[in-house]
Structures are given as structure tokens and as C-alpha cells.
Amino acid sequence: MRxxxxxxxxxxxxxxSIVWLVVLTVLSLLVGFIVLPAVHSDFTAxxxxxxxxRAAGVPSEWGNRGEAAVAAGPxxxxxxxxxxxxxxxxxxxxxxxxxxxxxxxxMCHGAQGMSVANAPNxxxxxxxxxxxxxxxxxxxxxxxxxxxALAQNLSERDIADVAAYYDSLPKARTAPARYDEPAAPALVxxxxxxxxxxPCIACHGGxxxxxxxxxxxxxxxxxxxxxxxxxxSGARHNDSHAQMRNMARAMTAKEIDExxxxxxxxxxxxxR
Amino acid sequence: xxxxxxxxxxxxxxxxxxxxxxxxxxxWQMYVRSPLHAWINxxxxxxxxxxxxxxxxxxxxxxxxxxxFGYAISELALKRTLIGVRWGWAGFWLVVVGTAMAALxxxxxxxxxxxxxxxxxxxxxxxxxxxxxxxxxxWVWVAxxxxxxxxxxxxxxxxxxxxxxxxxxxxxLLWAWTSVGAAIEVLFLILPVxxxxxxxxxxxxxxxxxxxxxxxxxxxxxxxxxIAFYTIVPRAIGGRLYSDTMGRVAFVLFLVFSMPIGMHHxxxxxxxxxxxxxxxxxxxxxxxxxxxxxxFTIVASVEIAGxxxxxxxxxGWVKALPWDNPMMLAVAxxxxxxxxxxxxxxxxxxxxxxxxxxxxxxxxxxFHLIFGGAIVIMYFMIAYExxxxxxxxxxxxxxxxxxxxxxxxxxxxxxxxxxxxVGLLGMPxxxxxxxxxxxxxxxxxxxxxxxxxxxxxxxxxxxxxxxxLVRARxxxxxxxxxxFSLAAHPYEHTPVALNGFGLWVAMMIGLTIVNYGYPIAQLxxxxxxxxxxxxxxxx
Numbered sequence: 119m120r121x122x123x124x125x126x127x128x129x130x131x132x133x134x135s136i137v138w139l140v141v142l143t144v145l146s147l148l149v150g151f152i153v154l155p156a157v158h159s160d161f162t163a164x165x166x167x168x169x170x171x172r173a174a175g176v177p178s179e180w181g182n183r184g185e186a187a188v189a190a191g192p193x194x195x196x197x198x199x200x201x202x203x204x205x206x207x208x209x210x211x212x213x214x215x216x217x218x219x220x221x222x223x224x225m226c227h228g229a230q231g232m233s234v235a236n237a238p239n240x241x242x243x244x245x246x247x248x249x250x251x252x253x254x255x256x257x258x259x260x261x262x263x264x265x266x267a268l269a270q271n272l273s274e275r276d277i278a279d280v281a282a283y284y285d286s287l288p289k290a291r292t293a294p295a296r297y298d299e300p301a302a303p304a305l306v307x308x309x310x311x312x313x314x315x316x317p318c319i320a321c322h323g324g325x326x327x328x329x330x331x332x333x334x335x336x337x338x339x340x341x342x343x344x345x346x347x348x349x350x351s352g353a354r355h356n357d358s359h360a361q362m363r364n365m366a367r368a369m370t371a372k373e374i375d376e377x378x379x380x381x382x383x384x385x386x387x388x389x390r
Numbered sequence: 391x392x393x394x395x396x397x398x399x400x401x402x403x404x405x406x407x408x409x410x411x412x413x414x415x416x417x418w419q420m421y422v423r424s425p426l427h428a429w430i431n432x433x434x435x436x437x438x439x440x441x442x443x444x445x446x447x448x449x450x451x452x453x454x455x456x457x458x459f460g461y462a463i464s465e466l467a468l469k470r471t472l473i474g475v476r477w478g479w480a481g482f483w484l485v486v487v488g489t490a491m492a493a494l495x496x497x498x499x500x501x502x503x504x505x506x507x508x509x510x511x512x513x514x515x516x517x518x519x520x521x522x523x524x525x526x527x528x529w530v531w532v533a534x535x536x537x538x539x540x541x542x543x544x545x546x547x548x549x550x551x552x553x554x555x556x557x558x559x560x561x562x563l564l565w566a567w568t569s570v571g572a573a574i575e576v577l578f579l580i581l582p583v584x585x586x587x588x589x590x591x592x593x594x595x596x597x598x599x600x601x602x603x604x605x606x607x608x609x610x611x612x613x614x615x616x617i618a619f620y621t622i623v624p625r626a627i628g629g630r631l632y633s634d635t636m637g638r639v640a641f642v643l644f645l646v647f648s649m650p651i652g653m654h655h656x657x658x659x660x661x662x663x664x665x666x667x668x669x670x671x672x673x674x675x676x677x678x679x680x681x682x683x684x685x686f687t688i689v690a691s692v693e694i695a696g697x698x699x700x701x702x703x704x705x706g707w708v709k710a711l712p713w714d715n716p717m718m719l720a721v722a723x724x725x726x727x728x729x730x731x732x733x734x735x736x737x738x739x740x741x742x743x744x745x746x747x748x749x750x751x752x753x754x755x756x757f758h759l760i761f762g763g764a765i766v767i768m769y770f771m772i773a774y775e776x777x778x779x780x781x782x783x784x785x786x787x788x789x790x791x792x793x794x795x796x797x798x799x800x801x802x803x804x805x806x807x808x809x810x811x812v813g814l815l816g817m818p819x820x821x822x823x824x825x826x827x828x829x830x831x832x833x834x835x836x837x838x839x840x841x842x843x844x845x846x847x848x849x850x851x852x853x854x855x856x857x858x859l860v861r862a863r864x865x866x867x868x869x870x871x872x873x874f875s876l877a878a879h880p881y882e883h884t885p886v887a888l889n890g891f892g893l894w895v896a897m898m899i900g901l902t903i904v905n906y907g908y909p910i911a912q913l914x915x916x917x918x919x920x921x922x923x924x925x926x927x928x929x
Contacts, residue, residue, distance in 0.1 A: 124886045124893060131887030139646070139897055142676075143669075143904060150668030174908060175663025177916070198922055200589040297432035308429050312825045317433070325434040328924060358922075 195356045197253045199330045203246035207282020215283025218276055222268055231287045236340040238332075242289030247332045248281035251356075260356040290336030296324045301383075303376045305369070313368040318377065330358070339382035346374040394461045394472040399780045400482055401458030402773055405451050406856055408489065412446035413852045415439045417845040420805075424838040425826050433822035437502040440820065442493060444505030447762070449524055450489050452611040455769050456565070457481070457531040459614045460558045462776055464538045466872050467552040467621075473541055474534045481530030488523025491516055500927040504820070506604065507572075507580065509596040512923045515584040518576050525569050535562040550884035553637050554621040554874050560641040561613035563891055567649060567898060568610060571602025583923045590920035594661030595913040601652035602906060605674070609648035611761055615768035616640065619688045619721065622775055624875035626717035629695025634877040636687040638888035640680035645894045647676045650905035654739045658748050661919070662909050667741055669905060674739035681732060685725060692721070694878060716791045720771045723799040724764045731760030734810065749820075752813025755806040762848075763802040767795065770855055778869040783862035794854040801847025808837035808844075 127133055155161040155169040162169035172178060207215065220229070223240070227233050231241030240248065254260040255269035272280070297307050297319060304310070306324075309317040321328040323335075334342070348354035349366035357363055366374070419439050422430045430436055465472050472478065494516075495501045501517035539551065539559050551559075579596045582588045620637040624630055631637070653670035656662050696707030712718050734756040737743045747753060774786055812834050817824070826835040887893055913919060 124890070129887065131885055132893060135887070135893060135897065139901070142672075143901070146669045146672040147665075150672075151665040154668060155665070170665070173663050173665030173668075175661065175666065175912060198590070200922075201586055202589075297434075307431055308433070308823065310825070311821065311823065312828050312831070320433070325432055326926065329922070 193257075193259055193355075194360070195250070195254050195259050195358050196257055197250045197358075199246050199250060201329075203249050203278075203281075204244065204329065206285060207245070207279065211279045211282040212286045213283075214276075215279035215281070218272070218280050219283050223280065226264070231284050232290060232336075233338060233341075236338045238337055238341050239290050240284040241287035243281075243284050243333055244327075244331075245278075245281035245285040246330055248284055249277055250330055252277045252280070254356040260354065289333055299324075301380070303373075303380055305373055305377055306380055310368075315365050315368050318381075334381045337381055339378045342378035342381055343374055346378060347371075350374070394465050394475055394478065395780055397472075397475060397478050397482065398458045398462045398776065400479075401454045401461070402776075402780070402859075404482075404486055404489070405454035405458065406773070406859065408446045408454075409451045410852055410856050412443045412451070413849055415443045416447075417842070417849045419443065420838070420842045420845040423821065423823050424842040425835045426839060426842060429823040434499065434502055436822035437504065437820075438496060438499055441502050441504050442496045445492055445496065445521070446489075448505050448607070448611075449521060450485070451769075452614075452765075453524060453528050454485060455772070456561060456610065456614050457485070457528060459617070459772055459776075460531060460535055460562065462779075463554045463558045463617070464535060466779075467554040467558075467874060468538065468542045470542065472534070473538050477530055477534055481527040481534070484523050484527030484530065486527075488520045488525075488527060490520070491523065492520030495520065498927075503926055507575070507596070507600060509580060509583075509591045509593045510921050510923045512580065512583050512591070512925050514927065515581060518581055518584055522573070522576055525573060528565060528569070532562040532566045535559050551889055552874065553631075553634050553877075554617055556638055556889075557613060557617040557620065557641045560645050560891065560894075561610060561617070563895055564606060564613065564645050564648060564898075565610045567895075567902070568603050568606035571599045571652070572604075575599035575603075589923055591923050592913065592920045594659065594919055595910070597656060597659060598653070598662065598906070598909055598913060601655045602649075602902075603652070604655050605652040606648045608757075608761065609644050609677075612765050613641075613644070614772060615724070615765045616644075616684060618768045618772050618775075619684060619724075621874040622771070623688060623717055623721050624691040624695065625873060626775070627692065627695045627712050627715055627721075629691050629693075629698060629875075630878040631875040632687050632690035632694060632878055634879075635884065635888060636683055638884070640683045640687075642888065642891070642894040643680035643683075644677070645891070646897045646901065647673055647680075649898050650901040651677065651739075653905070653909075654741075654744070657741060657744045661913060666905065666909055671739055671741045673901070673905065675736070678732065678736065681728070685728070688721065688725075691875070691878075692718075714788075714792075716774065716788060716795060717771055719792060719795050720767050723795060724767050727759050727763035727767070727799070727802060731756060731764055735760065747813050749818060750813035751809040751817045751819050754819045755809030755813060758809070759802060759806040763799070763806070767798055767802075770795070770798070773855075773859060776872075777859060777862055778867070779872050781862055781864040782867060782869060783864050784866040786858055786862060790854055790858055794851050794858065797847050797851035797854065801844045801851055803844070805841050805844030805848060808840045812837045 123129060124132055151170045151173045152166065155173045156166075161172055168178070219227075219231075226235045226237040227240045228235075231243075232239050251260060252269045252272060255262065255265045256272070258266060269277075296302070299307070302319075305315060306318045309315045309320070317325065318334070319325045321331040323331075323333065345354060346366050346369065349357065349362045350369060352363060352367075355363065369377070419436060421427055422436065461472055461478060492501070495514050496517060501513035503511045503513045503517070507513075507518075535558060539555060542555075543549075543551070575596050579591060579599070583591045620631060620640075624632075651670050651674040653662055653667055654674050657667055692711065693707050695712070696710045699710045699712070701707030701710030734752070737747060738753065738756060774791060777783060777786060813819075815834060817834060824831055824835075824838065826832055
């Protein structure tokens with residue numbers, strides 16, 4: 119019994135193993151790539167070869183819709199968040215950012231990034247959040263008459279520096295939005311699985327912080343309510359892959375109010 | 391004889407210690423999402439636990455059992471000392487260090503990505519490096535098994551390789567090629583992102599690579615149990631193996647067909663063409679062939695035992711079987727669970743039927759029944775069989791062992807049958823909580839409680855199992871020499887094709903290239919297939 123005897127066509131084990139494997143493979147390829155696609159007329163409308171390509175997963179246009187169909191629909195965002203955006207800025211960048219911020223941002227967002235004008239607080243905001251929103255304003259993906267005009271005049275470096283400046287300021291803290299915070303509404307802690315609403319704290323900090331999601335604690339309530347309503351209606355649509363629109367769409371006005379109320383609470387507010 | 395005793399013992403000790411911790415986590419998961427407990431406030435804790443449970447049960451336990459059992463087989467079947475014991479220890483420590491690294495990272499909440507990784511979620515690199523160390527440690531075992539077989543063949547030219555060693559090396563080769571998919575995914579796609587060198591990841595391609603590993607790994611888990619079916623069960627119940635050749639055919643068929651079928655896990659994934667999904671479904675169907683061959687051969691072997699014990703008639707031999715023998719119980723339980731689990735598996739692999747159960751609790755039920763049930767119950771028997779030889783302990787208490795097996799069998803059915811049922815009703819898997827107050831779900835709440843009770847039985851069974859092993863009085867007896875099953879026709883001729891692996895490995899690689907080559911190449915060169923990574927475990 120030598121191994122060499124095996125690898126010859128005369129050995130029935132060798133011969134039949136190869137033959138059956140090839141027959142099986144070819145048959146299943148035939149069925150999978152030719153017979154089954156032929157059952158669906160749209161699969162093979164452009165000929166057998168096109169059908170084979172589709173069965174193989176080659177990207178193709180379906181039904182000649184072309185680029186026009188892709189281009190339709192409101193633009194969401196053009197920003198891909200990268201890890202580089204999340205890094206803390208150098209003191210040089212923070213200094214430049216502070217100069218720009220004092221001149222252009224402090225009127226609404228507050229001298230130290232804490233707004234008294236129902237604009238969002240920016241103190242301690244994650245840098246990638248500020249960068250993304252400013253880019254979205256500049257492109258018109260997020261709308262605001264003030265912010266679009268201001269953002270369009272900022273260079274790439276200006277934006278990064280402003281983000282670095284606000285990142286360097288201390289965050290507003292309120293009663294913590296954590297899973298073991300008893301005052302937190304259910305939507306904040308556990309979401310609502312039957313309506314596909316994820317818990318706020320799964321992305322906004324508390325359980326996990328996902329890239330690109332803003333720090334919410336201490337935000338002015340009016341701002342939070344306005345944004346959630348706009349996301350609910352689709353008027354605001356610069357969230358990538360409709361992540362927030364899909365959450366807000368299912369929320370009632372009462373729930374929006376409760377969640378905003380919780381995130382806007384200040385520490386000195388008397389207990390309910 | 392049996393110089394690798396301590397090496398095997400070390401593998402089993404770590405495997406079963408990890409198993410005990412992971413099974414408690416599993417039961418905790420079941421409990422907190424049942425109506426017996428309020429919603430868990432932090433779902434991340436749940437997914438942390440799922441990740442740890444899956445990583446231990448899918449990577450650590452079966453890998454260590456296969457390695458330890460493999461070293462034992464090498465010495466016991468080839469009747470010579472293991473070549474490369476030191477390398478074996480090095481492999482063992484790689485697995486242990488890797489396990490510790492991954493476990494600590496998961497415990498710290500930095501790797502709640504589930505054991506299937508799921509890009510674009512990205513965990514701490516320490517988790518992936520830990521898993522890589524486990525796999526590299528197992529590759530040492532693969533190499534040692536091949537070297538030991540090669541050396542034996544050189545000294546015994548023309549002799550038939552003992553069936554246990556043949557299955558063992560088939561398992562090692564299967565694992566070597568299987569693990570390449572996940573290794574490529576982790577090393578070239580995930581780790582660069584986890585280390586911060588890249589911000590985006592080709593999630594579709596990653597999933598295709600993982601599917602390369604994901605299904606064949608199941609057959610790597612299963613191989614030790616199949617080796618036990620063929621080479622231990624007939625001897626343990628006083629019978630003969632019906633056919634040695636059939637065992638070899640089953641092992642080589644697993645080698646050829648378990649690999650190029652993983653895309654049946656991707657039926658709902660858009661990045662793979664429907665044609666390839668169909669071909670993978672066909673090849674998956676073929677894995678039933680070695681399984682049914684095994685069921686037939688082992689039932690025939692058991693029948694031999696029944697007839698040797700005086701059983702007569704068409705079914706009289708069943709009554710005559712040694713039902714008070716734990717091995718008899720275990721193999722019967724295993725086959726019942728294999729039957730249900732296998733039938734469910736055929737539904738999973740069918741391209742159309744899969745639609746109705748994809749990502750539901752049905753899938754969880756399926757793999758718990760077939761792996762946790764049919765396979766792991768044989769891991770217990772392997773440990774019970776080898777323990778007297780590893781520790782020179784007195785005979786193990788048969789009554790407790792039988793109780794343990796019964797608890798495992800009943801517990802696994804009570805755990806997994808409700809999962810199958812609610813899976814058909816559409817209950818999604820991987821949920822940290824269900825809203826039982828919703829009228830649509832309220833009627834399904836009892837099934838989760840039932841599964842929790844089944845899980846509790848499994849925990850008790852696992853505690854009994856570890857108790858029996860730990861309390862065995864070491865050094866109290868000199869065991870009789872270990873033997874494997876004798877074939878009913880011990881001098882039957884072994885064809886040269888079934889005495890080596892060259893042809894089968896070539897077929898396995900060839901089929902992999904046919905079934906995976908184009909999808910991988912296409913996704914690798916397609917532009918704009920990457921998505922932003924989502925780091926897990928932020929502040």
C-alpha cells in the first residue's frame with residue numbers, strides 16, 4: 119500500500135472521487151447560475167451572461183434607473199468621521215480656535231461655550247461632532263440661516279481649531295445620564311425595542327459613546343426639543359444613515375419633551 | 391506509556407474551568423431577559439456576557455478539548471510517546487494567555503462585539519490578539535498531530551493508520567484550513583482598524599472571510615465527538631465497530647465538504663451573489679451524508695452489542711442494551727439531539743426556508759441543541775473515559791454520572807425547544823430584553839421562563855460534571871490499559887485513499903477556491919465597499 123498508487127486514474131477511489139466532485143460542482147453551478155436565474159425574467163432580461171453576472175454578485179443597475187435615481191432624494195451628510203477628528207488639539211490650535219470662537223460664536227453659544235440663548239452648549243463637546251456639524255452647515259446639509267453663513271467662511275483649519283477649543287473646555291454636567299440613574303426616563307435607559315428605539319445612552323454616553331454623537335447633558339431644553347422635532351419630521355436630515363431620524367420618527371411629542379427635559383436638567387433643579 | 395498525561399490534563403482542566411464560568415454567564419443571560427427579572431438596565435452588560443459566553447464556548451472549550459484529546463489519541467492509538475511535548479506545552483500556554491487576554495478585555499467592557507466579531511463594530515485590539523493567540527496555539531497542535539502521524543507512518547510503512555488517529559489528523563487539517571478565514575479577517579481587515587491605522591472597514595468582505603471559518607469550525611467542534619462515537623462507544627458498551635472504513639469515509643467527507651459551505655450564514659447578506667449562495671446550500675446539504683453514515687454505523691455497532699448480549703428479533707436488541715452504562719445513555723441522548731438539531735440545520739441551510747428563521751431564536755436553539763447538546767455530552771464522556779488514565783483515580787461514581795447526563799439531556803431540550811418555537815414565531819436573537827407588556831409578545835413570555843429553567847438544569851449538570859472530575863481520588867488505582875473499539879471485521883483491507891489525506895485536502899482546497907475565490911476577489915477589488923468603523927466601549 120503506497121501513497122503513489124493513489125494518484126493515478128487507474129485507482130478507482132481517485133477516479134470516482136474526482137469525477138463525482140466535478141459532476142456535483144458543475145451541476146450545482148449550472149442550477150445556481152443558469153437555471154434558477156432564468157426563472158426570474160428580470161434576472162436574465164439582458165441575456166444569459168448578464169444573468170450569470172448577477173447571480174455571481176457583480177454590481178449592476180437594476181431596471182435601467184441609472185444615476186438619476188441615485189442622485190434623487192435629500193442629501194444627508196458628506197462627512198465621514200475619522201479617528202483623526204477625535205484627537206485633542208495642540209495649544210496652538212486651541213488658541214487660534216478661541217480667537218475665532220470669541221469673535222464669531224460666543225454671541226449665541228456663550229463666552230465659555232455655555233449658551234444662555236437656547237443655542238447648544240459647546241463646552242467640552244466632542245471635536246468630531248463640531249467638525250461634522252460645521253461641514254454639514256457649510257454644504258447646506260444642515261440648515262440654519264446663521265450657521266450656514268458663518269460656516270461657509272471657515273476654512274478646514276478654522277473648523278478643526280474651533281472644535282479643538284471647545285473640546286478643551288469643561289463639559290456641562292447634570293444629573294448623570296447613566297443606566298443606573300433612577301430619574302432617567304425609560305427611553306434614555308432602555309429605549310423601546312418594540313418600536314426599534316435604541317436607548318439614548320447606548321450612543322450618547324452612559325453605556326457607550328459612539329463616534330459623531332454629541333454630548334447632551336445640560337443642553338438647553340428648547341434646543342433639544344426643536345432638533346428632535348425636526349428629526350422626527352425629517353426637516354433635519356444630516357444624520358448619517360438616518361440613525362437619529364429613525365429613532366425620533368417613532369417618538370411622541372410627550373416622549374420628546376421628557377427626554378429633552380431629562381438631558382436639560384441642571385443640578386440645582388429641585389427634585390420632582 | 392502515556393507520557394503526555396500532564397499535558398492532556400492541563401488542557402482539560404482549563405477547558406472545563408472556563409466552561410463552568412461560561413455556562414453560569416449563559417444562565418444569567420437567560421434569567422435577566424426572562425419575565426422573572428426586570429429589564430436589565432444596561433444592555434451592554436448583557437452583550438459583554440454574550441461575548442464572553444460565546445468566546446469561551448466556541449473557541450476555548452472545543453479547541454482545548456480537541457487538542458487534549460488529540461494528544462491523548464496520538465499516544466494511545468499510535469502506542470508511542472508524543473513527539474514534541476514541549477511544543478505542546480508552548481501551544482497550551484499560548485491558548486491560556488490568549489484566553490486570559492480576551493477574557494479580561496471582554497470583562498472590562500472593551501470588546502462587546504460578540505464572538506463572531508461583527509465588523510464594523512471594532513473592539514480593543516487586545517481582544518482580537520487574544521483570539522489570535524488561541525488560534526496560533528492550536529496551530530502548534532495541528533503541526534504536532536501531522537508530525538506524529540508522519541513519523542509513525544515512516545516507521546510502519548504500509549500499515550493502516552488507527553482510526554482514532556486518522557480522525558484526529560482529519561480534524562487537525564480541517565481546523566488548519568478553516569481557521570485561515572478568520573485569521574485573514576482579523577489580521578488584515580480588523581486589526582489595522584482596531585490599532586487605529588484605518589477608520590473604515592470592508593464589513594462585507596470581513597463577513598465573507600468569517601463565514602469561511604464559521605461553519606467549518608462547527609465540524610472541528612464535532613470531530614472529537616465523532617471520534618468517540620467510532621472508537622470509544624462500541625468498546626465501552628461491549629460491542630464492535632460495524633465498519634472501520636465507514637468511519638474513514640465520514641472523516642474525509644467532513645474534510646472535503648465542511649469548508650466550502652459557510653455562505654449559508656450569509657443568505658441575508660447583500661454583498662454575495664445568489665448563485666454562490668445556492669452552490670453553498672447544495673454543498674451544505676452534502677454534510678448530511680457523513681452524519682447519516684455515522685448514525686447508521688454507530689447504530690449498527692450498538693446493535694452488535696445488543697445481539698452479543700442476547701437481544702433477539704427486529705427490536706429485541708434495543709432492550710438488551712446496557713442501559714445502565716453511562717456511555718449507552720450518552721450516545722442515545724446525543725443521537726436524539728443530533729436528530730432534532732440536524733433536522734433544524736437542514737432548514738437553516740435551505741436558501742428559502744432560511745428566510746423564515748434567519749436571525750431568530752431558532753438559530754440559537756439550533757446550535758445549542760447540536761453543539762451544546764449532541765457534541766458536548768460526548769465531551770463529557772471523553773473526559774470520563776480518559777480521567778482514570780490521566781489521574782489514575784478510582785472508578786468514577788456511575789450513579790452521579792448518569793444523573794449528570796440525564797440533567798444535561800433534559801435541560802438542553804427544555805432550553806432549546808422553546809427557542810425553536812418562538813424563533814418560528816419571529817422572536818429575534820441577541821436581545822437584552824423583550825417587552826413582555828406588549829400584547830404581541832405577552833403570549834411568548836412563558837417560553838423564555840422555560841428556557842431559563844432548562845438553563846438551570848444545565849448549570850446543575852455542569853457543576854456535577856466538574857464535581858465528579860475534581861473529587862476523583864487521584865492515584866487510588868492503576869487503570870487497565872486504554873483500548874479503542876475493535877472493528878467487527880478487524881482485518882478488513884483499508885484502501886490507500888483512506889489511509890492518508892493528500893487527495894482530500896487537495897479537494898478541500900479546490901472546492902474552497904471554486905466557492906470562495908470569486909466572491910472574495912470581487913469584494914477585494916470593488917471600490918467604496920468600506921464603511922466607517924464603530925469602536926465599541928467608549929467612555
